[in-house]
Amino acid sequence: MREENLKILITCEHGGNIIPEEYSTTFSGGKEELESHRGYDIGALELFQNFESNIGDFTHFSQTSRLLVELNRSLHHPKLYSEFTQHIAPDVKEKILQEHYFPYRNQVETKIGEWVRDGLKVLHLSVHSFTPVMSGKLRNTDIGLLYDPSRAREQLFAAHWRQQLHKSAPQFKVRYNYPYKGTADGFVTHLRKEFNDEQYAGLELEVNQKFPEQKHEKWEQLKNVLVSSFRQAL
Template identity: 45%
Template sequence: MKSISGPIVLFTCEHGGNRIPKQHAARFVAHQELLQTHRGWDPGTLQTANYFHRQIPSQLFASQTSRLLVDLNRSETNPALFSKLVPPPSKSQRRELLETYYRPWRQDVVDWISSQTERRQRVRHLSFHSFTPELHGEIRTAEIGLLYDPGRAREREFCDIWRKAIRETFPEFRVRMNYPYRGISDGHTTALRKQFTPEQYAGIELEVNQQLFQRPSRLVKQLIAGLYQSWDQAMQHAASNLE
């Protein structure tokens, strides 16, 4: 049997925008300010994902539909799939949201990974997210978080390498592992791990403190370029030592 080769790169951006389709706009008339906050989207992530995607041959799946409409980073059984911060959708609306926005997007990602594994390619997946500096009165104590499954050696070892590379690029940054969330909590990468083996798939989530995206454009561009450079260094090191 031919051995698995790779890796090949997949980028996803589940919360890249705060758009609300016209047919659902009535539910959000009184929540326009909420849409602009971290509850409505992950600021900075689409810009970062697009930059990474432009640098190397890769596949990018990015959504600009607000997470307040339906959260592409949650499983269908998660109570947070439909936000409780806005009026709940009716049964018919829930069905329409799942069939129009949620299921096709998630299935496209699965189908693409499957097409690579059928060709004996190994997929390295990076999912882009950003987090609010303060949540429920708690100050987040990091600039960067790397989320992964500690039980998957490739994910764990890659994040160790990337963390060192980020610190070399941005010595002033606090880089924390599985922070501000656990890498094995309900999410897109967690769902994909259930469908693909560690030999086929490794999924990492990059979490960036949104304060970093609120700085002047020049500094934001430097941030994104530095994150890419550190990730590329980690990828090259992994290719030489881990694959």
Template identity: 40%
Template sequence: MKLQVVVSSEHDSNAVPEAYQSLFQHAGADLESHRGWDQGSHEIAEYLKEILKVKPFVYPYTRLLIEPNRSLDNGDLFSEYSRKLSAGERDALIRTFYLPHRDQVESEIARLSIGGPVLHLGVHTFTPHWKGQKREVDIGILFDPGRQYESQFAYQLMSSLSGKGFTVRENEPYLGIADGFTTYLRGRFDDEKYMGFELEVSQGLLNRLDQVNTILGEGLLKAIGEFEDQVLLQR
């Protein structure tokens, strides 16, 4: 049995749809910052496309319009720029941008899970400094340690990435069980059908992205092979 793979990039771009550009006339600095997008995530997703032979699901607009990696009841779903819209206009953002992306990813996972477990890789990058403190992590592997398959794959992936010159940590700089798309999807699919991971790469490594991509790609391929041999073949 083979592990099916889905790749998504929720913060791929800082583009603003033409109809909403007036909201962001004075938001240039925020759009270019980590608030507006995950710089480098597009390149990582494109590399995974080649190495894993899957087409990424890409959300093509800034998270400052609507945040596709948050639940509908999360207070950060809309930024200060889009929060000023009327309730009807915010509902239109949900229907037009938020739901289509998430529904596409969920539908593909549902389709693939008929044949076995699905590994979902959400690609992200993070600012290396937060509130004046340097984050002591280069690559973060976010997952739910309470789910057996995710824990097993995380162990294999961490082992595959260790000793490569980067600081790799589990559930840093964020918790894998915090509100997000993978957390939502865990509630939709059983442990043996869905494994949701977020790959977090420090934006301090953007000048070494080719090296990071190579290490991530090789590590993922090794971990996937080991998971198939050691877990799926034993089912």
């Protein structure tokens, strides 16, 4: 049963591949990259919207391409900017940060801070998807649940969620901290540094893009089962 003082936050950092008009010339010749998994997380926004309409006390998403600036990376990360924006003028980079990076991240962090000051706990789900094949290697899972094993609330919720997923849809393969480590650089990792385990628990959901790309009934089933099992795990 969901705790009375628990607030649910749902975000989607890579929901689209939009490039603002003022930067369009910077991306001339980049159509293929923008439409690929490099430009955005295919299917993630659609999945986020399923969560948004069913669960979530606060939701936030971006449809600006990660190739403009990577919202899920720290300022020091070498891939904060893509090959399209890496070599643009420093003042233009700063403008991108002020107009896209900081507004997105600050709005989420501010909401968490408000809840924490009110004595509430936060469970944050960051919705992502991953390409089925990376560097010629097949990724052999359907659903990845990313969390920090050193944080008890995250570990416990991931275990509960995986259990509910297995009960309701055993045909889907679920793995912990795959295809990425839950402690790798990211927005959730940053938020863990700002709020302790009692205040904040953050998980990243990674779904195989083979489902939204094929757009068959399994994709509809997967979206529904993810939302229902998440609710049951609370």
